[in-house]
Amino acid sequence: MEKMFNKKLELFIDKYEYMKKFFYFSKNGINEYLLSKIDLNDKVAIWGAGEHTEKLLQLINIENINILCCVDKSKEKRGLYIEGIRIVQPCEIKDYKIDTIIISSYSFRKEIREEINKLSSMYKIVDFYDKYDLGFPFFYKYLNANTMLIAITVISIFNDIKAMGYKVDKENEKKVIEIIAQNNFDIEDIKRKNGVLNRNLLHKHEDNYDEGSKIKVDFFFQYPQGWTSLETVWKSFNEDNRFIARLIQVPFLQEFKDIFSDDSRKFLLDSNIPFIPWYLYDIDEEKPDIVFYQSPYDELRPKEFSSREIYRKTRIAYIPYALEIGGGDLNYRLQFNLFLHNNAWMIFARSKRHKEMYRKYSSNKGKNVVVTGHPKIDAIYKLKDFNVDREMAKMVKGRKVFIWNPHFSIGSDPLSNWSTFNIWKDIILDIFEKRQNCFLIIRPHPLLLERLDKECEESIPKVKEFKDRISKMGNVYIDRNFDYRHSFAISDALLSDASSFLLEYLATYKPIMYLPNKNGPSLNEDGDIVEYYYKAYERKDIEEYVDMVANGFDTMKDIRTSKIEEYLGIVDGKVGERIKNCVLEKYDFENVSI
CATH class of the missing domain: 1.20.930 (Transcription Elongation Factor S-II; Chain A)
Known part of the structure; x- marks a missing residue:
C-alpha cells in the first residue's frame, strides 16, 4: 500500500x-512546446480555423514559427483570414510544401490526425495534447x-x-x-478543509473486489448536498451479499466553488463512510460491472470520470441529482438530453410523469428509463429519524420556522434566471425582523452560498450590508450544513424559487410558497404543481403566508397533498430497494441471455 x-x-x-x-502559464508553455517540436526552417500549417486557432494564434510568437496557412474543411471559410493567416482547403496544402502541421483542436484532434495521414504520411504532426489529455482545451x-x-x-x-x-x-x-x-x-x-484518510475509512478493495460471483457496483460521489440521491440506494446494495458496493469520491469542479475544499471527501470522512479517493481509482484495474452517476455534467469532473470515458468500459446507471422542475429548451437539454442521458444503461425516474419527460426530450425517447420513485423521497419519508443539528434546534427556541431557498441563477438572462434572491432579500428580512415569533433559515443553493461567502457585489448588490444585518438579527440563520435535512426536519414551511425543493418538500406535508421570477424561464411539465402552492407576487403575499403559518393554518393542504403520488410516485421509503431490484433483474437477464 x-x-x-x-x-x-x-x-x-x-x-x-x-x-x-x-x-497555467499558457503563452510561455505553448511557445516552448512548439519550438521544441518544430525545426527552425520548417514550413508550418495549422489545421483548424475555429475558436481554438484564434486563441492559439493570440499566444504564438509568429516571428519564431513560419506559419504559411490554416487548413479547414469548411468551404465557407476558404480564402478568409484568421489573425492574418489565409484559410485553405485540405487539398490545397500540397501547394505550400508543408513540413509540419499543428493540430489546433481538442474535440476533433483524432479525426484531424486521420485526415492528415490520408493526405500524406510524410507530415510531422504536432499535437500539444499528446503528453496529457487533460479533458479540456488550453483556454478552458x-x-x-x-x-x-x-x-x-x-x-x-x-x-x-x-x-x-x-x-x-x-x-x-x-x-x-x-x-x-x-x-x-x-x-x-488544507488538512482542516479536506480531512485526512485513515485505514479504517479506505475501502479495502484489494481484499474483496476479486470475488467473481458478486456484482461489482461503484458509486461516483461528487457533492454532499446530493447525498440523499444515493444514500438509500448505496445502502441497499451494500447490505446485499450479491453485490460489492463501493463509494468512489470524485471532485466536483464548478465556477465560484472554493477550490481548496473537497466537500465530497470531507463529508465522507466526517460521516465515517468508507470510500476510495479518486486519485487511487483506475477503472481499467477495478473493472466494475455497473457505475452509478450522481450528475450528468461531464465538464464538472475530471476527464477520467466522464460518462464518455466510462461508457466504453462498463454499464452506467443514473439517478437524477435533483427533482427537476425548471423548463426551457436549454434546461430540457441539460436535464434530459446529454450524452449520459442517452447512453446510460439505466435511468431511474420518480414518476410516470417524469418518465414521459424523458420520452419527450431525450434523443433515445427514454428507452433506458424505469419508474422507481426518487431516493431523495426516501430521505423525507424517514425524516423523523434524522439526527438534527442540536445547535440549530436550540437556536429556533420553539418558534415557527421557515426555510427560504433562493436559487443561484442571478442575472438578466431569461433562459436561466430562476432566482428571485435580489428581488426579495431585503423585503424578507424586513418581514422577519418584525416577527420575532418566527425564525428564518436561509438555505441558499450551494453556488449562491459561495457568492455570499465571497461577497460578490456584482451579482449581489449590498451583499455586505445584507450579511451584517443577518448577524444582528436573532431570528435569521444561514444553513451551511451539507445535508439540508436539518432544515427540513425543524421547519414548519418553505419559501422557494424554482428548485428541487418545490417537489421534495411536498413529501413533508408542510406548507409551500413558490417565488416566481416573471422575467425568468418557464417551469417543466411537473411545474404545474405550483398551482397547488401559495405564490408570492408582492410583499403582502409573503406577509400573509408567514402570518397564516404562524397562526397554525394551511388552507391549501388537502389539495396539495392529494398530488403527492402523481408527482413523486410511491412514497414508502423503499426506493433504494426498488432500484437495486431493477438493476439485479436487468443484469441477470442480460447475463442469462449471453
Whole structure:
C-alpha cells in the first residue's frame, strides 16, 4: 500500500508540473512546446480555423514559427483570414510544401490526425495534447480550477500517506514542499478543509473486489448536498451479499466553488463512510460491472470520470441529482438530453410523469428509463429519524420556522434566471425582523452560498450590508450544513424559487410558497404543481403566508397533498430497494441471455 500511494503521489506531481508549465502559464508553455517540436526552417500549417486557432494564434510568437496557412474543411471559410493567416482547403496544402502541421483542436484532434495521414504520411504532426489529455482545451474556463485541483490533490495524498503511518519517498516529499511554497499553501488549512484518510475509512478493495460471483457496483460521489440521491440506494446494495458496493469520491469542479475544499471527501470522512479517493481509482484495474452517476455534467469532473470515458468500459446507471422542475429548451437539454442521458444503461425516474419527460426530450425517447420513485423521497419519508443539528434546534427556541431557498441563477438572462434572491432579500428580512415569533433559515443553493461567502457585489448588490444585518438579527440563520435535512426536519414551511425543493418538500406535508421570477424561464411539465402552492407576487403575499403559518393554518393542504403520488410516485421509503431490484433483474437477464 505504501508503494501504491507513493506511485500515485509521483503521478500527480508530474501532472501538476506539466499543467503548470504548459497550461497555467499558457503563452510561455505553448511557445516552448512548439519550438521544441518544430525545426527552425520548417514550413508550418495549422489545421483548424475555429475558436481554438484564434486563441492559439493570440499566444504564438509568429516571428519564431513560419506559419504559411490554416487548413479547414469548411468551404465557407476558404480564402478568409484568421489573425492574418489565409484559410485553405485540405487539398490545397500540397501547394505550400508543408513540413509540419499543428493540430489546433481538442474535440476533433483524432479525426484531424486521420485526415492528415490520408493526405500524406510524410507530415510531422504536432499535437500539444499528446503528453496529457487533460479533458479540456488550453483556454478552458475551469483551467485554473483544474490546475489547482491537481495541486491540492498532491497535498491531500501527502497528508494521507503521513496519516496512515506510511513513509513518503524523499524525492516526492521535496517536490511537495516546493508546490506548497510556490502556491503559498497552508497545509494545515488544507488538512482542516479536506480531512485526512485513515485505514479504517479506505475501502479495502484489494481484499474483496476479486470475488467473481458478486456484482461489482461503484458509486461516483461528487457533492454532499446530493447525498440523499444515493444514500438509500448505496445502502441497499451494500447490505446485499450479491453485490460489492463501493463509494468512489470524485471532485466536483464548478465556477465560484472554493477550490481548496473537497466537500465530497470531507463529508465522507466526517460521516465515517468508507470510500476510495479518486486519485487511487483506475477503472481499467477495478473493472466494475455497473457505475452509478450522481450528475450528468461531464465538464464538472475530471476527464477520467466522464460518462464518455466510462461508457466504453462498463454499464452506467443514473439517478437524477435533483427533482427537476425548471423548463426551457436549454434546461430540457441539460436535464434530459446529454450524452449520459442517452447512453446510460439505466435511468431511474420518480414518476410516470417524469418518465414521459424523458420520452419527450431525450434523443433515445427514454428507452433506458424505469419508474422507481426518487431516493431523495426516501430521505423525507424517514425524516423523523434524522439526527438534527442540536445547535440549530436550540437556536429556533420553539418558534415557527421557515426555510427560504433562493436559487443561484442571478442575472438578466431569461433562459436561466430562476432566482428571485435580489428581488426579495431585503423585503424578507424586513418581514422577519418584525416577527420575532418566527425564525428564518436561509438555505441558499450551494453556488449562491459561495457568492455570499465571497461577497460578490456584482451579482449581489449590498451583499455586505445584507450579511451584517443577518448577524444582528436573532431570528435569521444561514444553513451551511451539507445535508439540508436539518432544515427540513425543524421547519414548519418553505419559501422557494424554482428548485428541487418545490417537489421534495411536498413529501413533508408542510406548507409551500413558490417565488416566481416573471422575467425568468418557464417551469417543466411537473411545474404545474405550483398551482397547488401559495405564490408570492408582492410583499403582502409573503406577509400573509408567514402570518397564516404562524397562526397554525394551511388552507391549501388537502389539495396539495392529494398530488403527492402523481408527482413523486410511491412514497414508502423503499426506493433504494426498488432500484437495486431493477438493476439485479436487468443484469441477470442480460447475463442469462449471453
